[in-house]
Amino acid sequence: MAIRVEDLTFIYNEGTALEQRALDGVSFEIPDGQFVGLIGHTGSGKSTLIQHLNGLVKPTGGKIYYNGEDIYSEGYSLRQLRSKVGLVFQYPEHQLFEVDVISDVCxxxxxxxxxxxxxxxRAEDALRLVGMKEKYWEQSPFELSGGQKRRVAIAGVLAMNPEVLILDEPTAGLDPKGRDEILDQVEKLHNARGMTIILVSHSMEDMARYAERLLVMNHGKKAFDGTPREIFRHYKELEQMGLAAPQVTYVVHALRERGVDIDEDITTVEEARDALLEVLQRA
Amino acid sequence: MIREITIGQYYPVDSVLHRMDPRTKLFGTMVYIVSLFLADNVWGYAVAALLLAVVIRLSRVPVSFMVRGLKAILFLLLISVSFNLFLTDGEEIFRVGFLRVTWEGVRMAAFMAVRLIFLVMGSSVMTLTTTPNQLTDGLEKSLGFLKKVRVPVHEMAMIMSIALRFIPILVEETDKIMKAQMARGADFESGGLIQKAKSMVPLLVPLFISAFRRATDLAMAMEARCYHGGEGRTKMKPLRYARRDYTAYAVYAVYLGVIVLTKFV
Incomplete structure (x- = not known):
């Protein structure tokens, strides 16, 4: 029982014409060591939700418990919490400011x-963890490439040694290679250190590949909560929310319609390959 | 926390005032300010109060929003009221030490307070019902005659509208960077002055970099769309007076007349 969210509600500009309900009665629990994917269309409340998890935003209503303690109760140290729940924002490279890479991570x-x-x-460990070679450590972070800047920024959060790592679209704007590298590193952290990961992403393929559990947000409410296989079964409803299932799931459904006997819950290309080989061998 | 900054604080509802031409509103605000300085007795201010009440009603903006603007001038208000209260010569009411309070002082202080409050509320009505872009549009057109004496009115208006447009963007950016650094354990509140100034570095460096990046991006985007200054540039929504604007000008004339009349009561 690491993070428990109860009936969380957040309203921007309450009591004015600009009032906006960003979160509406969201509840869930994330046990230690889980890899959770968070999906939802733009403006569905994902970013607001994750900012609550390390106490950056005060909720309008509802409670958040970290290891059983109410994080908004009097006397609870939010700074302590922020060292345990690391949050990597979207485009985290925009927060770099130091003269060289190592100082920024420090x-x-x-x-x-x-x-x-x-x-x-800690800074050196974190930089090694994200695969930044030593020759870059004394360089200005502003001279690095986009993908490297992002790694440095992620290392900046990892150096706090968090128990939970939240990443808001860590792969946005990266090339396919940079994307895979970052996500593989995140998965390594999850497997090797048992770190709890909450990953926000728009790539259903990534979600199917990495996440053990998916939370789907729609208009500030929790729409679905389950394993990727369970969730992607609802691909028609997902489409209505401006989301989709992985492309290979559509291929599998099309094959089934044509009479190929294949498991409908396939979500990754590898699974599809194995299942198809099996079908072919049977034939 | 930082969202509470309100410059260009447009309040999006639909009302007669929102639909009015920005030039009419600009001119109206000017007339109103002039009238506040013309009025010199209770009757004058009563008429000004009545007009303000009607206009606020018409604008459909909650009064609480108008009052919020007053917070900024609270200090100024206090100072000018106390100066007027204690330093005006005349018939004495009572005195505390060297401070004398006179009937004339009370009167002056009250008028000064009313004048300042009405001034701020009156201009708030304009900024709350007009988007910053409409406002600069109105200014550009109203000051267009200055082009004849080679004042770069269009360029200045463009600079102003870009600056205004960038305020909410930079506010949002500041909020984001602040949160990102807070997630890395930054503390922007505690500590002495030097400590506080130092803690701003991780906020200001990224903010400057992003401001420059956005500025170059915008310049590039404008050039890509062949922007080359105001010469021969047309507008998608040219400003045109409607009947309500003529009505408004008539109201201004009558209002000014009444204010001048109250001086002879």
């Missing part, structure tokens, strides 16, 4: 008040 752990040698140690 910023987070230094804010935690750690001794200087441990700060340095």
């Amino acid at each position: 910023y987070g752990p230094r804010n935690l008040g750690l001794p200087e040698d441990e700060v340095r140690q």
Whole structure:
């Protein structure tokens, strides 16, 4: 029981003509070590939701518990929480500001008040973790390529040693290679360290490949909650929400309509390949 | 937290005032300000209050929004009221130490307060019912005659509308970077002055970089669409006076007349 969200509601500009209900009675629980995918069309409340999870936004109504403690109760240290729940924003490279890569990554752990040698140690570990070679450490972050900048920014959050890592579209604007590298690294963190991951993404393929569980947001409400296989079965409803299932799921459904006996819950290309080979061998 | 900054605080509802030509509203605000300085007795201010009440009613903007604008001048208001209250010569009511309060002082202070409050509320009506873009459009057209003496009116209006357009963008950007650094344990509130100034670096550096990036992007996008200044440029929505605008001008004339009349009461 790591994160529990109860009946969370958030309203922008309450009581004016600009009032906007961003979140509406959202409840869920994320156990330790789960890889959760969060999907929803633009403006469905995903970003607002994840900002609540580390206390950056105060909810209009509802409660959030981290390890059983109400994070908005009097005396609860939000700074402590933020070191445990790491949040990587969209386009995180825009938050870089230091003269060189290593100092920028040091910023987070230094804010935690750690001794200087441990700060340095953590920063180096984090940079290695995201695959930044040592020759870049003393360079200005502004001279790096887009994908490298993003890795440095992610390392900046990882250096805080969070138990939960939340990533808001970490692959937006990256080329396919950069995208796969970042997501593989995230998966490695999940597998090797048992880190809880919450990943926001618009790529259903990525979701099918990495997430153990999917949360679907629609107009500020939780629409679905389940394994990717269960969720993508509702692909027609997903389409009405401006979402979709992975492309290979559509292929599988089309094959079934033509009488090919294949499992309808296939969500990744690899699964489809194995299932098709099996069908062919049987024939 | 930072969303509370309200410059160009347009309040989106539909009303006669919202549909009115920005030039009419600009001119009206000017007339109103002039009238506040013309009026010099209770009757004058009563007429001004009546007009303000009617206009606020017509604008369909909640009064609380108008009052919110007053917070910014609270300090100024306090200072000018106390200066007028204590430093005006005349018939004494009472005195505390060297501070004398006179009947004339009370009168002056009250008028000063009313004048300032009406001034701010009156101009709030304009900014709340007019989008910044309409406003610059109105200014450009109203000041168009200055082009004859080589004042770059169009360029200035363009600069102004871009600046106005960038305010909410930069506010949003600041909010985002602030949150991102807070997620990395930043603390923007505690500490002394120097500590606070230092903690701003992680906020300001990314903000400047993003402002420059956006500026170059915008310049490129404008050039790509062949922007080359105001010469021969037409408007998608040219400003045209409707009947309600002529009615408004008639109301201004009558209003000014009445204000001048109250001076002789």
